[in-house]
Amino acid sequence: MALASVSHGNTFSSSSSSILSSNFHHSLNPNFTKNLQSSRECVNSSSSIFRCGNKHRFLQSDGNRVARDRKTLTVTAASLGGLLGGIFKGGADTGESTRQQYAATVALINSLESELSSVPDSVLRERTEQLKQRARQSPQSLDSLLPAFAVVREASKRVLGLRPFDVQLIGGMVLHKGEIAEMRTGEGKTLVAILPAYLNALTGKGVHIVTVNDYLARRDCEWVGQVARFLGLSVGLIQQNMTSEERRQNYSCDITYVTNSELGFDYLRDNLAMESNFYAMRTSISVDELVIRGFNYCVIDEVDSILIDEARTPLIISGPAEKPSEQYYKAAKIATAFERDIHYTVDEKQKNVLLTEQGYADAEEILEVNDLYDPREQWASFIINAIKAKELFLRDVNYIIRGKEVLIVDEFSGRVMQGRRWSDGLHQAVEAKERLPIQNETVTLASISYQNFFLQFPKLCGMTGTAATESSEFESIYKLKVTIVPTNKPMIRKDESDVVFRATNGKWQAVVVEISRMNKTGRPVLVGTTSVEQSDLLSTQLREAGIPHEVLNAKPENVEREAEIVAQSGRLGAVTIATNMAGRGTDIILGGNAEFMARLKLRELLMPSVVKPAEGVFVSVKKAPPKKTWKVSESLFPCALSEETTKVVEEAVQSAASSWGRRSLPELEAEERLSYACEKGPTQDEVIAKLRHSFLEVAKEYKAYTEEEKKKVVAAGGLHVVGTERHESRRIDNQLRGRSGRQGDPGSTRFFLSLEDNIFRIFGGDRIQGMMRAFRVEDLPIESKMLTKALDEAQRKVENYFFDIRKQLFEYDEVLNSQRDRVYTERRRALESEDLQSLLIEYSELTMDDILEANIGSDAPKETWDFEKLIAKLQQYCYLLNDLTPDLLVSKSSTYENLRNYLRLRGREAYLQKRDIVDREAPGLMKEAERFLILSNIDRLWKEHLQALKFVQQAVGLRGYAQRDPLIEYKLEGYNLFIEMMAQIRRNVIYSIYQFKPVMVKDPAKTRNDGTNGSVPPPSSVSSEAKV
Secondary structure (H helix, E strand, C coil): CHHHHHHHHHHHHHHCHHHHHHHHHHHCCHHHHHHHHHHHHHHCCCEEEEEECCEEEEEECHHHHHHHHHHHHHHHHHHHHHHHHHHHCCCCCCCHHHHHHCHHHHHHHHHCHHHHHCCCHHHHHHHHHHHHHHHHHCHHHHHHHHHHHHHHHHHHHHHCCCCCCHHHHHHHHHHHCCCEEECCCCCCHHHHHHHHHHHHHCCCCCEEEEECCHHHHHHHHHHCHHHHHHCCCCEEECCCCCCHHHHHHHHCCCEEEEEHHHHHHHHHHHCCCCCCCHHHHCCCCCHHHCCCCCCCEEEEECHHHHHHHHHHCCEEEEEECCCCCCHHHHHHHHHHHCCECCCEEEECCCCEEEECHHHHHHHHHHHCCCCCCCCCCCHHHHHHHHHHHHHCCCECCCEEEECCEEEEECCCCCCECCCCCCCCCHHHHHHHHCCCCCCCCEEEEEEECHHHHHCCCCEEEEEECCCHHHHHHHHHHHCCCEEECCCCCCCCCEECCCEEECCHHHHHHHHHHHHHHHHHHCCCEEEEECCHHHHHHHHHHHHHCCCCCEEECCCHHHHCCHHHHHHCCCCCCCEEEEECCCCCCCCCCCCCCHHHHHHHHHHHHHHHHHECCCCCCCCCHHHHHHHHHCCCCHHHCCCCCCHHHHHHHHHHHHHHHHHHCCCCECHHHHHHHHHHHCCCCCCCCHHHHHHHHHHHHHHHHHHHHHHHHHHHHHHHCCEEEEECCCCCCHHHHHHHHCCCCHHHCCEEEEEEEECCCHHHHHHCHHHHHHHHHHCCCCCCCECCHHHHHHHHHHHHHHHHHHHHHHHHHHHHHHHHHHHHHHHHHHHHHHHHCCCCHHHHHHHHHHHHHHHHHHHCCCCCCHHHCCHHHHHHHHHHHCHHHCCCCHHHHHHCCCCHHHHHHHHHHHHHHHHHHHHHHHHHHCCCHHHHHHHHHHHHHHHHHHHHHHHHHHHHHHHHHHHHHHCCCHHHHHHHHHHHHHHHHHHHHHHHHHHHHHHCCCCCCCCHHHCCCCCCCCCCCCCHHHCCCCCC
């Protein structure tokens, strides 16, 4: 399998490179002939070139084919060697095979550089229009336009002052092929994304670039998005709190930057009914209200974080259910009084708790109930959640408290997950534990897993610094191949062996000693911790030791300073404590990031003058000043600005304030203008030019200091990374290590571990427990091959355990996914169709079939047919069938088939008659009513179906004890429920249509909005038992 894929990939780059050049030549400019000619000769020496005017034809000789095959075998062998090296740790794959695979195309792109560098900006922009025409004529020919990367490279040089390296071009080609590019930290993944995004946006179908948080989405859009804008493409940005109209505009751009959660939730919201008081306002529901365009091509930044780490948690949109119950507070008190291992047991591995016999007895006695599982009160779920909140969900580890809210902390990135809540009453249990106001319980309206959501994209790719360890999961679930892209400069970081202690006390003492030792030499130190609690604990110890440091964790006061903390983490003697550095997105540059600091200084002075004051009242008085002043800690800046530079900056700020209006811009727009001013993009705007000049002057002064500081840091040994605990996955450990040694810089890493760390305590098993008893010394490190092997084994166990969880979620969601596709397709059909008549005729015929089957049945002997009962049910359903009599039906029912065809005909006629009646009273109303009734019934019954499936999933788990596969049981029951739900939708809709009677009302607020407009409720025939 691996051999075939590698061979295929190589064939693409070598044999088609000659064809690529010809196609690209015609799409750009005849003047490129000379350069293309020479590049062809060096790239494909054994091709025969026949020239005729401006046209080139390439004939591949047998010798060329043999050479290609030989090269294919070489690349295959190299890739296999890299794979085996990764498995047996004989030598990691450095990406050299990838470099060889794409060498031909890279050489071709490089050959175009000198020609493109001499053309004016306007001519470079014209290339986009020419390429668009080519791409739209034949979208399949995008591969032939790969040399268009040369255009993007030239634009990047002019706009950002950055020339993408050859390895970045390779990364872009890997992404264009629909693979995952593993690129080390600091290799410029942000810039790489714009290469395939530009190429795939040429078709006009849109490209989504997905990042892990709003800050990175905005930063990337403002920064590298300028390259696409310069070349004539539109670039959009989706942020929290945007209106539907703003979202629609941004999604309709050629390239859209968005976070994974915003994109997923927008997709789910598009598949929920729009807010529309149909009967009162007479507003139609239309496809124009959808915000997302069709899916085409998606580039995921930090792909392992999104598709693996977050894949354990599905996206869920909830609606409010009943008001919160006092039972939560009572259960919290009981949980506080109960003792572990007496009243309940805790399974930390499964994150579950079980009540003991004594726990059941005591809880029932305290609550004065006979059965905790009595369905009328369901005390058991309240008690279980309260104990989970007490034992498994810890403050400053799993969540923090801000104001009167419990905010979840992302265990992978250390960030607060704004707006997210735990489901099934767990969030309310945590609120009760903390004695906070309990918010409403919720009910699921729509849900989807990240796996099935992203698999909807026809073309999916991603990039990250750490994907190789999870390549099998990417391959099995997402069908994505992981390709290692070589580094631009050799990596010289030194990864020291782990230091293991018996107890945590010894570990933390050693960490402080290590930080102190490095700090004395002037080396910057980055310390990775796994929770807010740990970072605060270490911070206290460092303060006691007199070591100045910065803390970066999920606490609000630290999150707001995230970018500035990271920007100075590479300074001489800097010590930074960070929870989970994964996906922080800002490079740690040795000596400090002069340009970033210059931008912060300009921002600090500009924003108060031009940003409109925020409307509304701040929740916290403490948080208002930073939002108004944008003040940055003075210790961040390497030096005070000279008088001349200060004067230049003040003049530029004054000019901006007078030109744009004092305190008149929204914050986001002001940030965009500042971002553009701090780059090198061409501008005719005098204010932007002044701001840019002032920015460059500030950066020049800072750079004089940071360059000197960098030399000292490099001489001292570069950035030293200290890990304080192994994570659930080797990937997260590698992400932390990857912060050091970027772009050929020196650096080192060392992990300090304890046998009491959660990962080893929970997953270590008997071997590690035995070692803990054997080693009695707490503050001396333990060195043992057997121990290292045991720790590695424990970490692999965790990885496999969580992979199984994700796989199980995927398998169960696959069942739901096929149903979701069918429901959303039906819903979209109702939303997009101009006329729903054919759909409703189908509904009416199938409903007649259901009623006939339920009241007579195809197998019943003709003499037992009860026409009275059948007519009563039909007339209960549709009053327009009041002319039916037993004699009439007898005359039409020589066979069961004839009777069915007659009833289908009457159902159709009744619908068309009803439509005419309503249209005579209010022309056009029936179309709107049909659409509204279909959408509202689909949404209501789908919501109920999701709840039913959730209970089924919980119930089938126990069937494993009866030697029955829970997944197969879930599929069978889920299918039966789905068939019943679809039948229920059509019955309810056609019943509501038959009963629909428009009434003019004076007070719209009193209008019923239940889909029947005052008609009698549906008969029992529309219940889930299908008693039709």
